[in-house]
Amino acid sequence: MRRVAPLAGLALGLALLLSGSSPAAAELERRWPLWPTEVERAAAALSDAAATESQRQAALDALEPYATPLVEPHLLKALRDDSPQIRRDALQACDRRQLGSCVDDARRLWLAPNSELSNRLYALRVLLLDPTAAHVDLVLGALREPAELLRIEAARLLGVTALSAEDSRRVRAALVAKLADPAPEVRRAVARALGLLSAAEATLVLARMLEDPDPQVRRDAAESLGMIGDPRALPAILRALDRGDEAYVARTLLDGLALQPGEEVDRRLL
Structure with a gap:
């Protein structure tokens, strides 16, 4: 089998990474704020029982610029939100960020008897972030x-x-x-x-x-x-x-x- 020379392979990998076509490239552009509390403030409505759906949606949208390790716990919380739209958008974020910790909730949403079509659609995508035999089934x-x-x-x-x-x-x-x-x-x-x-x-x-x-x-x-x-x-x-x-x-x-x-x-x- 023909092998790519190490430097050529490295150059190819860097080109793909910098092309913006991969989750890794997108992650490079996300922010690590100077003060971690900035993310907590942005996501506050997701944990506030008194927050309206529009406020929770705005909080979820506000997390998009931040690095994945910082927003991961908030996305997991959003996957259990009462709003189908917020759950759907959280699943989309999990898929974009290739976040394997979302897989269990995706499985739950896929199997839920009254789960909305859009939730089930994006749950399928997240399931195969961990392509075990059970998930393939x-x-x-x-x-x-x-x-x-x-x-x-x-x-x-x-x-x-x-x-x-x-x-x-x-x-x-x-x-x-x-x-x-x-x-x-x-x-x-x-x-x-x-x-x-x-x-x-x-x-x-x-x-x-x-x-x-x-x-x-x-x-x-x-x-x-x-x-x-x-x-x-x-x-x-x-x-x-x-x-x-x-x-x-x-x-x-x-x-x-x-x-x-x-x-x-x-x-x-x-």
Whole structure:
């Protein structure tokens, strides 16, 4: 395996950190005030039984500029607030800050029988900050939720979360089965996730999805087949090109075709 030279690897890491695209980069911009009581004053309404919801919301918003270790206890308190909006915003903050201490409350909010949709949506994101087998099971269960948004989010998360080999195998199998979801947006999310996972076992099912009634699904299936790069997809890609399709679908099919080996591919691309 090719290894990056130490200095090159360090430079790459620093570039990514300074690009502002990671939680670590965002944390560098957060404040450590001279007086710690500044944070306590900003968060005071979250602990005040007499505070209105708008006051508690303002207190939660005021914590955003401060360093994570200083605001962590206040975010945990906000996760138990009576207001669904405050709980949702606290979950979002936990996700942005990659705060593993929020996971237990996220699990509680996910499993609560009357939990609001937005709370459950962001709870899923926080759960996979600690991708244990039990938490993966909860997200796999979300693929069967009645709410389409939850199924979409579960598929998206499963496609971008690093998992153990055994959990990854279970996830790929569940996603392949979920390609039959009745909602086109869910099928799209599942197809994209399988492409990101390079799930070769999904090749033949994704190839059949090149005939899906929804052109967006066909495009995402074609893109994922290109990412997977399994030559078994070649006949289906060629048939789809022969049938003709929307311009954006055809472009994606050609991109996927270019990644396939063989003389027929060369002939089609000339």
